[in-house]
Amino acid sequence: MATAMITPSGHNVPLSLPQNVEAEAAMLGAMMIDNRLADDLTDRLEPEHFYEPVHGRIFAAIKSLRKSESLATPVTLRPMFEADEGMRALGGPSYLAQLTGSGAGLIGARQFAKQIYDLAMLRTLVSVGRQLVERALDTSEEVNPRKQIEEAEEELFKVAADGGAESTVKSFGDAAKAAVKMAERALNAGGNLSGITTGLDSVNAKMGGMHHSDLMILAGRPGMGKTALATNIAFNAAQRWMRDMADGIAPDRSVGTKVAFFSLEMSADQLATRILAEQSQISSERLRMGKINNAEMSRLVQASMELQHLPLFIDDTAGLSIGALHTRMRRLQRRQNEQIGLVVVDYLQLLQGSGRGSSENRVQEISEISRGLKTMAKDLNVSVMALSQLSRAVEQREDKRPQLSDLRESGSIEQDADIVMFVYREDYYIAMHEPEVPRAGSTADVEDKHAKWSQKYAEVAGLSELIIAKQRHGATGKVTLRFEPEITRFSDYAGPQPGY
The missing domain is CATH 3.40.50.300 (P-loop containing nucleotide triphosphate hydrolases)
Known part of the structure; x- marks a missing residue:
């Protein structure tokens, strides 16, 4: 998968997106070998953080099984990928067993998870940058550079905020x-x-x-x-x-x-x-x-x-x-x-x-x-x-x-x-209902009503x-x-x- 960068001269330059498919494979294999790793790493990543779409779907399946407290192994995952076209392109469900063929990922699984996340952030930055360039070059709509800057800042903040939950975990002592x-x-x-x-x-x-x-x-x-x-x-x-x-x-x-x-x-x-x-x-x-x-x-x-x-x-x-x-x-x-x-x-x-x-x-x-x-x-x-x-x-x-x-x-x-x-x-509403103001020749009833109103208003004015x-x-x-x-x-x- 590749994209392109538009240079100031207007030429398209091929751009290879940051990725490490081998690290993704090694980490998934380690998660299926040791489900305790899976329980830890599923809180740190999301399926969309994987460059290879099939790896994202495998990760989602592992997360789903562990959420229901079921074992996540090539055997338990196999039925979920029998009809997966992307998996067929990689050799079919037997690809799951291939991922566990080497235990090298067990040692560096957490480091691989961090690298996968960091690379996903970089790909998102590339996407935000590309959209920013495309919007800036598009003059078909009303030009509003300030709004475009705010939208770009918002997108960049989402990148920075994504996955921030881990860093906010505090010990009881703190x-x-x-x-x-x-x-x-x-x-x-x-x-x-x-x-x-x-x-x-x-x-x-x-x-x-x-x-x-x-x-x-x-x-x-x-x-x-x-x-x-x-x-x-x-x-x-x-x-x-x-x-x-x-x-x-x-x-x-x-x-x-x-x-x-x-x-x-x-x-x-x-x-x-x-x-x-x-x-x-x-x-x-x-x-x-x-x-x-x-x-x-x-x-x-x-x-x-x-x-x-x-x-x-x-x-x-x-x-x-x-x-x-x-x-x-x-x-x-x-x-x-x-x-x-x-x-x-x-x-x-x-x-x-x-x-x-x-x-x-x-x-x-x-x-x-x-x-x-x-x-x-x-x-x-x-x-x-x-x-x-x-x-x-x-x-x-x-x-x-x-x-x-x-x-x-x-x-x-x-x-x-x-x-x-x-x-x-209360005085706002009482003032709105002031009765008739007594004048020369007013009846006792009018005077009495206004006197009661005045007393009530004076209490809350x-x-x-x-x-x-x-x-x-x-x-x-x-x-x-x-x-x-x-x-x-x-x-x-x-x-x-x-x-x-």
Whole structure:
């Protein structure tokens, strides 16, 4: 089997693909002689890693037999290859016995397995390179070099990630050391915080902070403030990192982190406006409309200067696919020396799946996206917070507190998430149902209704609930927060709990 390489001059140069059929044969023979080797090596390789297709099918058959705890020998494998055309070309099923004729492979079977895998990776690289050249030379479609680069990066990552499971296996001792280190970090942070800080003590106490490799879902109906809360948390974590670095605290002891914020709905400058409004205590609405005085402008400039080096990176590219998101994060991680610990995605339903026909089945596409986010969290060892919309079913209930079943296309989101949180503001709904305002000459009934409404609204005005509906590592429950809509800021609430 051969392929060709296209040179800059346009000539086709024959290219021999990397392979070692003899190593494949020797390893398969060793596996049939000693099935203990087969049990070990079937976890390291896949049938597609073999250059010779018949060898790939033999390997798959051995794997199948060992999975059912049956012996894998030339005798037990023979019936499975009686009608195999490729096997006939090699002399028929007797070829299986030929593979075991020499026991030389018993000594170097594991080395052969590594070589087979490495050669398969090289062949994949050749394939990716060929496709990259063909796409770059094809000008029949709309030219989009940046998209081609992202697709190539994604394909290269798949090559790098393939077979990576073996390297991630840890002894209990290694895992225990990591657990003790996490507990030590929590102790040094004053308790209640073993992960990345949210900047909200009450939330940290409930969750222990945000943990690497976790997928967190932050959901809510429009107007509840989920983007504001996610922005607050992202800012708090980045600011804590900046402060800890200034204080000389080692990066691995900081409870802050560098943050990547993928804003698929708002532009980067809109997001920055929110943060500056919060920090300078200026209404974001007045800031956007330019209705600020000189003193407020000075506060704004001061806040901007203080946050100039804030390690918060914003990508506001619209219509990102889950694959492109993963690619961009890997690239950003490399640039930041692997120090980004929190990724925020606003919001999940605006991401696209990788399949061309994915729009035909939105539920499957959302499943792919949620799995992709969880995979990214584990692969890059980061905490991922993905915002999510809720279905309109919430509005049909008298009690409008969200439930897990309210997540849009919820099955896979709920399953893949380590933590699911809902933002709920009672004052938002009460304000929508304000009764007739009493005027001169109004009846006692009108005045009484508005007085009762005013009392109820006053109890919950400016308060928000963060409902933790699922937490894989801890208890569920709720946290009451204070919310200032003018400057889009959430903060800890220390007052009496409202009687909802």
